Amino acid sequence: MKICWFNEDRLGVIVDGALRDVSAALTVLPARSYPAYVGDLLIAHLDAVRSEIERVLPQAPVVDLQSVRLGSPVAQTGKIIGVPVNYQKHVEEANADVATFTGRYTGGILEQGLFIKASSSLIGCSEAVRLTMPDRLTHHELELGVIIGKKTRNVSASEALGCIAGYAIALDMTVRGPEDRSLRKSLDTYSVLGPWLVTADEIADPQALNMKLTVNGETRQETNTSQMILYIAEQIEWASRFYTLYPGDIIMTGTCEGVGPVVAGDLMHAEIEGVGAMDVRVLSAEA
Numbered sequence: 001m002k003i004c005w006f007n008e009d010r011l012g013v014i015v016d017g018a019l020r021d022v023s024a025a026l027t028v029l030p031a032r033s034y035p036a037y038v039g040d041l042l043i044a045h046l047d048a049v050r051s052e053i054e055r056v057l058p059q060a061p062v063v064d065l066q067s068v069r070l071g072s073p074v075a076q077t078g079k080i081i082g083v084p085v086n087y088q089k090h091v092e093e094a095n096a097d098v099a100t101f102t103g104r105y106t107g108g109i110l111e112q113g114l115f116i117k118a119s120s121s122l123i124g125c126s127e128a129v130r131l132t133m134p135d136r137l138t139h140h141e142l143e144l145g146v147i148i149g150k151k152t153r154n155v156s157a158s159e160a161l162g163c164i165a166g167y168a169i170a171l172d173m174t175v176r177g178p179e180d181r182s183l184r185k186s187l188d189t190y191s192v193l194g195p196w197l198v199t200a201d202e203i204a205d206p207q208a209l210n211m212k213l214t215v216n217g218e219t220r221q222e223t224n225t226s227q228m229i230l231y232i233a234e235q236i237e238w239a240s241r242f243y244t245l246y247p248g249d250i251i252m253t254g255t256c257e258g259v260g261p262v263v264a265g266d267l268m269h270a271e272i273e274g275v276g277a278m279d280v281r282v283l284s285a286e287a
Ligand code: MN
Pocket: 082, 083, 084, 141, 143, 172, 252, 254, 255
């Protein structure tokens, strides 16, 4: 099932390429009890919501997909976990251009560890990436986004894929320079997730997906998720040793070679096999 948020607070599903408004299914969500934290309420109750979506679908209005604004398919993420240097050819391009990558890509993935992007940086594909540091270099990083479906701690790799609610296309937008990653990758709008969440049952093998990113029609990044150094199951095992994972937490699973600059006015197009495709604008902060 492909599930999205559109026009701020409407829940949708994509059926045969058409958007259906299934907001009526949200009534199965329990009232949120404060301060008990469960992560994203919809993701935490995804099975119940899916059943209700199936029930209301025959009466669900069709909406023109081209006319809506798609929000992040995770409405309230607790954290966005970044996986650095996880494709060998990206490691090589970073090592070959120390000036741009500021010499920080010298260790392997297990030495560098994971990083966190601020949850406030998350947007959907219909919002634009805003260049709040226009005098600095901003790069696109195309990544497969993994959305955690249940509370997870110290899970083994063999059981880790069972913790996944679904997948989405992720853009780990990044300012290059000397500051800590938690600043350079956490600016408002620097985490893009879309166009929708594809539930895990639709992706038979997440390590066999072609993915591609173009900027203004020019191909920049193209790879297959089989090229990851640390596979998704291992990433979840590793991450769950440090962080308790909650429903709606997002793992950006690393980028491949071909990262490059974007400037105001650019149009990024990203697609991942089995997930979908999305266009994302780049604008100046004040536009
Ligand atoms: Mn990245």
